Amino acid sequence: xxxxDTASFGxxxxxxxxxxxxxxxxxxxxxxxxxxxxxxxxxxxxAHYVDVQIKARSKDAQQWSTxxxxxxxxxxxxxxxxxxxxxxxxxxxxxxxxxxxxxxNASGKNAGCRTLVLPKAAxxxxxxxxxxxxxxxxxxxxxxxxxxx
Numbered sequence: 001x002x003x004x005d006t007a008s009f010g011x012x013x014x015x016x017x018x019x020x021x022x023x024x025x026x027x028x029x030x031x032x033x034x035x036x037x038x039x040x041x042x043x044x045x046x047a048h049y050v051d052v053q054i055k056a057r058s059k060d061a062q063q064w065s066t067x068x069x070x071x072x073x074x075x076x077x078x079x080x081x082x083x084x085x086x087x088x089x090x091x092x093x094x095x096x097x098x099x100x101x102x103x104x105n106a107s108g109k110n111a112g113c114r115t116l117v118l119p120k121a122a123x124x125x126x127x128x129x130x131x132x133x134x135x136x137x138x139x140x141x142x143x144x145x146x147x148x149x
């Protein structure tokens with residue numbers, strides 16, 4: 001992957017996720033600047049919204065299932081949508097669940113940051129544990145948040 005492809009990959013994937021949210025009848029508002037760790041806001045109804053951070057890994061990435069150096073404070077209305085190009089899978093994970101699924105880096109330049117390793121295989125114990133976040137099931141989690149609040 002050349003520099004131009006690498007530089008634009010993240011932005012292309014953000015738009016792909018937004019398109020997927022729109023296809024699923026979500027009301028999506030994109031931010032101009034990602035200075036709060038929010039790529040878009042999804043309005044669920046007149047009283048409820050969720051903030052969304054989008055992360056993607058290219059099929060050419062050596063660690064295509066690993067998302068490292070994440071720094072966030074979990075809260076009920078913050079969701080992460082991960083996309084792995086190698087498996088063409090979207091993973092929608094509430095930040096409070098994500099904090100439990102991640103491990104925290106103990107040392108190095110990313111000490112204190114969180115790292116998530118998604119399942120590489122579609123079956124097995126890890127895949128089963130993550131099934132509620134994958135694909136269509138995952139995209140229903142923000143909607144369920146709105147209905148529960």
